[in-house]
Amino acid sequence: MEEEPYIHKIITTEEILYNPKYGDDRICKCGHPYYRHFDTYEDMRAVGCKYCDCHVFEEEEIANKTKNLFMHGLVICSCGGTVISNTGKVMYNHKENKVYCWICNKEYNSDYAYSMRKENTTVQLDQKEE
Ligand SMILES: [Zn+2]
Ligand SMILES: [Zn+2]
Ligand SMILES: [Zn+2]
Secondary structure, eight states: OOOOSOOOOOOOOOOOBOOTTTOTTOBBTTSSBGGGGEETTTTTEEOOOSSSSOOSOOBOOHHHHTTTTSSSOEEEOTTSOEEEOTTOOBEEETTTTEEEOTTTOOEEEHHHHHHTOOTTOEEEOOTTOO
């Protein structure tokens, strides 16, 4: 092999950036809205929450947000994603009798998922029951 005059080294950097499509009013676990976790005067730099010490935006638990708002129980995945919504929306595979988490796609036996559904409460499915 002949030698090249230069060695090319590729350097990648990762930057976390404001996502205008995410939803400015979504509430963080710290209780403050999404857009408050960025500096509006400095190009929306991710500086952490303006009102408290929260550095990383994490959406408030679905459990807290939807509490008492709906008639039906919400069934959520061990990851916190919705499996059966409070309006009854579900990703359902008829052939395999399975329902899926909308976020991580984890599958649950649908009989099990529905049997866990309770009026007005949010039930988190157990990681062990797959
Ligand atoms: Zn926060
Ligand atoms: Zn905060
Ligand atoms: Zn999930």
